[in-house]
Amino acid sequence: MAKKKGRRPTVEGELSITSMMDMMTIILVFLLKSYSTEDISVKASDDLEIPLSSAKKPPRLAVNLVVTRSQVLVDSVPVLSLERVPDEETGEEIVRVPEDEKKGQMVSKLYDRLLEKAEYAEELSQRAGTEDSEFKGQILLQCDRRLPFNVIREVMYTAGQAKFGEFKFVVIQGGEG
Amino acid sequence: MAKKRLGTAEELNLVPIMNLVTILIPFLLMAAQFISLAVIDSTLPAIGPPQPPSEQEDDDPPLSLSVMITDEGFTVKGSGIDEIVGASEDEGEEAGPTIPCTVQGCPTPDTYNVAELTRMLTEIKDLPGNEDEENVILVPESRVPYEVLVLTMDSARNDPSQKVDGKSRILFPFVVIAGGA
Incomplete structure (x- = not known):
């Protein structure tokens, strides 16, 4: 027994990593293929499910307006919270913009933030002075698929007012x- | 020297490559995009003074196609398409939807009959004089879910059953969303 104990350190057991290497190489190739340099990203959550569509046009960088079932974000910064109230007719829970945040159809906080963004973008494009960088008033809208149209309409109206x-x-x- | 080489099979030291790959994998996993995104263009309806009527208006009025989305189905309106949409004498809400949902009350987005809408819009596009028409106005009701809006835009944009140069036939790709009731 004592003899065996003495022998152990001399035997060097080497791990065969060739098969692991094979696996890693395959994963690496797969990941490289799905590597994306897309301009926009979607943070999936329970409150934000983007709908499926047959559209093919790739997105381009623009101001990113996200409307989830609980809040509105502009370029990942939360602007206001949405409320859930039971519907008067059906009793189902519906999402809406709180009344005290609105002026008619316009959502005041969102308007201020978007106008800031629009003015900043206009200033940038004026400084750049090229045709490519011209401010065209493009805005990316990421909305949850279950949102009722009246929330989208108010958000769209507000964005429209903010250039x-x-x-x-x-x-x-x-x-x- | 040659004898020694043949005798001992030297193994390649893969450990440094392994280290490199192990670092690369988490980095690539973070940047990997497993879903591909797309965008649908839309504009606000133009607000401005009414345009002076053109001389041709009486002979050939513009199509001004609009699709209303309600909790009963789709209502298609436009000039010169009464035969296709089967417009009844009743006006307004009395008339009911042109394409009702497959289930009364449209409980889910799947119940909207988008296939029938595509078929009808294809027929409208086939009418003489409408080949160059590309605009459609969507008028959704307040409670219509956003998903139905996207479905409607999809079915109005192209007809997958007809292929032109290997792609679906384009119907009305320019969507304007008007604030409904």
Whole structure:
């Protein structure tokens, strides 16, 4: 027994990592293929499910307006919270913009933030002075698929007032097109 | 020297490569995008003074196609398409939807009959004089879910059953969303 104990350190057991290497190489190639340099990203959550669509047009960088079932974000910064109230007719829970945040159809806080963004973008484009960088009022809209149209309408109206007139609805590619 | 080489099979030291790959994998996993995104263009309806009527208006009025989305289905309106949409004598809400949902009350987005809408819009596009028409106005009701809006835009944009140069036939790709009731 004592003899065996003495022998152990001399035997060097080497791990064969060739098979592991094979696996890693395959994973590496797969990940490199799905590597994306897309301009926008979607943070999936329970409150934000982007609808599927047959549209194929790739998104381009623009101001990113996200409307989830609980809040509205502009370029990842929360602007206001939405409330859930039971519907007067059906009793189902519906999402809406709180009444005290609105002036008619316009959502005041969102308008201020978007106007800031629009003015900043206009200033940038004036400084750049090229045709490519011209401010066209493009805005990316990521909305939850279950949101009722009146929330979207109010958000769109507000964006329209804040110089954003070209809407780009972000969807997940899928289905026939 | 040659004898010694043949005798002992030297193994390649893969450990440094392994280290490199192990570092690369988490980095690539973070940057990997497993879903691909797309965008649907839309604009606000133009607000401005009414345009002076053109001389041709009486002979050939513009199509001004609009699709209303309600909790009963789709209502298609436009000039010169009464035969296709089967417009009844009743006006307004009395008339009911042109394409009702497959289930009364449209409980889920799947119950909207988008296939029938695509078929009808294809027929409208086939009418003489409408080949160049590309605009459609969507008028959704307040409670219509956003998903239905996207479905409607999809079915109005192209017809997957007809192929032109290997792609779906384009119907009305320019969507304007008007604030409904």
